[in-house]
Amino acid sequence: MTDTTQMNMIQAINSAMDVMMERDPTVVVMGEDVGFFGGVFRATAGLQQKYGKNRVFDTPITECGIIGVAVGMGAYGLRPVPEIQFADYIYPALDQLVSEAARLRYRSAGEFIAPMTVRSPFGGGIFGGQTHSQSPEGIFTHCSGIKTVIPSTPYDAKGLLIAAIEDNDPTIFFEPKRIYNGPFDGEYDTPATSWAGHADAQVPTGYYRIPLGKARIARAGGALTILCYGTMVHVVEHTVAMLGLDAEIVDLRSLVPLDIETIEASVKKTGRCLIVHEATRTSGFGAELLAQVQERCFHHLEAPIERVTGFDTPYPHSLEWAYFPGPVRIREAINKIMKD
């Protein structure tokens, strides 16, 4: 019998790193403010005290340097888990991620690898303005050689993060910061809820893993397939419940590798598909999902595939809830698909 305890997503992520640092002496954690202080979101709290400064350390404020150093540490034989404090800050590290970490195995024919897991809080809903709200996952899914993983519950966050750390390929692990402390249904003017009592907040205290590339059926149903990930899983669940619709909600969990089998089986069953993400629309990951569904399920579709996404604008501070793909916009899209 595995011991479980209630954790919010931050605690689950912290526990994943703790478990891995205990099991594997090559795992190191690094980033801005992650050491003594334990990170601006407390995700690394207590790790330096437990594992020492050689394994958990603060870094200079240079994302290019953080990822470049992590590539070198990986080449040495360590398994770095760098944190980029906000996904919006990841761009200075793009060359090291896209041209170096993601290509190292390929260009050296396996002589050198970059087994790093880049943790970074992403997404909006916290009044973070344009520099603390972005969802840049589509930049990474577009690049060969890098995996992109996004959890939506504490249970998944820990199991996926352990799998990512153990993985020998570089992985971007985007943490939906709006749901760090509790699930968010998209009703921004109602009181925030915590993870307390949520079934997926009962998390094993020890080691377990959720394989990368396996989606989760968050709700089984037959009327419509909704593909989503991260915070949007909870917004979609709430909207579907309000409508009383028998929708199938697929929480993708991993964008690369993608669980195409689960997606294909679901859409072929329901004949309708809605894609929801917070990231900007044009060339967003939804475009790839739409193409995959169209290529594989065209003859099973009863209605055009719809997307609800962030708009192609920067994330506006005061107009956050007009930008955020909330229940109103999702409901309208569902109604459109279902009326055909």
Added chain:
Amino acid sequence: MTDPHDSARLQGEAGRNLPPLRLHVPEPPARPGESADFTHFDIPAADAAPRPDETAQPATMRDMAYGLVRVLDENGAAVGQWNPNLPPETLLRMLRAMALTRAFDGRMFRAQRQGKTSFYMKSTGEEAVSIGAALALHRDDMCFPSYRQQGILIARDWPIIDMMNQIYSNKGDRLKGRQLPIMYSAREAGFFSISGNLTTQYPQAVGWAMASAARGDTRIAATWCGEGSTAEGDFHSACTFASVYRAPVIMNVVNNQWAISSFSGFAGAEATTFAARAVGYGIAGLRVDGNDVLAVYAATRWAADRARANAGPTLIEHFTYRVEGHSTSDDPTAYRSAEESSLWPLGDPIARLKQHCIGLGIWDEDRHAAMDKELAEMVRDAAREAEKNGILGHGLHHPMESMFEDVFEEMPWHLKEQQQQMLDEWKAAGL
């Protein structure tokens, strides 16, 4: 609405009676058709540079970033505090490695011109930078080179046929034909995969060195970049990390004065030296005669001993000259004086070490000529062997489906699907 360029406002500003601002865009001293002029380069005497203790505080040795560490004087004698007093066998090994590098470069450059490969980059005139350093490091110290350090592999006795297979991108290429020629990777030789994106290797080397220190290892790291790419953010990120964690790393800037057609002024050389970048970061900086292999060796040993003593990183500027074009795709006669190379006052690294060895009585012209002939034959024979594995574009490449391997450790479904689609398309086309 108010016009921000309102003329009345501009007139008001002009009334301040200051000279108009002007932009300084650097210009090299000589362009094609003009005489090269190195008279502004005041070369210190070979025995002028003091040699600080390896554990000296950076603040006590800032002058080293503006001077020039030299060992070989104008007559080929080894002089001064930096003379590493190497035994004859090491001197001759250096000489041979530099000569082999030059012979290799000559052969591979011609192979590109003969259409046997797409691209090549010579290191002519810069051989000492790689070979002096490689021989001063331990074999298991990790090198993070740029694209002009083929001399490291040669100094570490890596088989030249393996390098040629890579250049030909043939079926013998361990890198499966995936990389542009000369972007070697040789883990067994402590030679990190070359990127082609500039100076990305700098923070990687620092990270490797930090890992070695964190694990209580004994190995250190060394890295190289050109003076032009010291302008990249990666360079400065690396210097910051190296300084903060006192990483056991040697950061080499090969100042060959030209970044394709941009002279070193576009990287800041008009304002200060490249070694002086170390001063701002509070790390040890040395400026070295990069065409003096004994000086390169001595500076590298000093920096390696410093790193091994946990006294921190060193930034070394190797002052040299890029004798050839940037690559086979470049024609330097279009942008610089043809005289520069022959007038470069620090001379040729091979000629200088040869003169030194002859002066010691351990070498002579006949032996040198015989060595050059032997190396030319060796390179020719290796090239012929490598060409049996194929040359670029002549079919003897790795199998097409290998394109999809090593993107990830395990091939995911979407790559398998694309791989199968490609094979099906070729089959359907009857190819």
